Amino acid sequence: MIDKLANSNLKLGIISGGQLGKMLIQEASKWAIATYVLDPDPDCPAKRIATEHVQGDFLDFDTVYAFGKEVDILTYEMENINIEALLQLKADGFKIVPDPQVLALIQDKGLQKEFYQKHNIPTSPFACYENTDAITKAIEEKVFTYPFVQKLRKGGYDGHGVALIHSAEDRLLDGSSMLEKKVEIDKEIAVIVARNDLGEVRCFPTVEMTFDAKTNLVEDLFCPANISGEDVKIAEDLAIKIIENLEMVGLLAVEFFIDLNGEILVNEVAPRPHNSGHHTIESVMTSQLEQMLRAILGLPLGSTNLIMPSVMLNLLGEAGHTGEVRYEGLSEVLSIEGVKVHLYGKHQTRPSRKMGHVTVLADTVENAFEKADKVKNIIKVKSWEK
Structure with a gap:
């Protein structure tokens, strides 16, 4: 890999072309690394700056396997990937980093917790159940008690696949789950x-x-x-x-x-x-x-x-706004010293969708928060339709 990097002919493959993939490509471009992105979205944020965008499903074995064969080193910016394809690529001698077996463990929140338990890493008490019937039975038999957090073992992200369950009135998520004490x-x-x-x-x-x-x-x-x-x-x-x-x-x-x-x-x-x-x-x-x-x-x-203390704010789509994005207050916040705005390039906004972030730098965290409070009140992510 070092030889290829030194000769500016290294091909880096990235599974998923969201904001993390885009930011990774921006960094890789400083070292003249060619970047290839696999993402089903024809207009994913990373497409504009990647060397090549391959449109395809990262849950499909054949698509992931074919993509991995075309690059020198394969990495990923999300966890919900066809793990069998990555394991086969590894078995066939292709370089995937981090290792697919690490990803397989982390993909499954139940296996994650068992790993912590095995290695004496402090974590909250937990138990795993195959379905809602098994959870209900465990509650009835007082094996597990309210309140608890239910997490689907696979596929959850950014709050999806997670539910706080206070009582029998709260609806359980369907699927194999890990429960942990609140x-x-x-x-x-x-x-x-x-x-x-x-x-x-x-x-x-x-x-x-x-x-x-x-x-x-x-x-x-x-x-x-x-x-x-x-x-x-x-x-x-x-x-x-x-x-x-x-x-x-x-x-x-x-x-x-x-x-x-x-x-x-x-x-x-x-x-x-x-x-x-x-x-x-x-x-x-x-x-x-x-x-x-x-x-x-x-x-x-x-x-x-650390160079300077900082506060980071996520730019989320405003409630009640769905459609083509528009950003309010950009000029005003950019006039504040130490404010750095990152827009991810997503054309469509919806409530709570991550559309960008703002980093606010100052000589102290307290001063950074003063500026950040101003930024929060100024910059808004809205749609043109409203």
């Missing part, structure tokens, strides 16, 4: 950790997140997190323990709960660039995207020292 949360934090094939590991500064209660999407995050140095060390050590026990090469985002007793619990992980790392593009010496490329290409990992 944690009384004080804070939610995340650590992104990278590891290359030489075993070098680096963590990014811990971030703290706030979530929208209705959409279960990140409303904002800030870095550095407002936690003790001791808690930072615990979170980083757990992130390192997970990526090393997975023997994973690549980038891993680890989300944590801190409960009301101050215990740090692993919630879940993602083996790819992550929403909790967007701020690194401007606020850290090496962005999560560059670090991922370094890790999967076998290069030395970059510095993760």
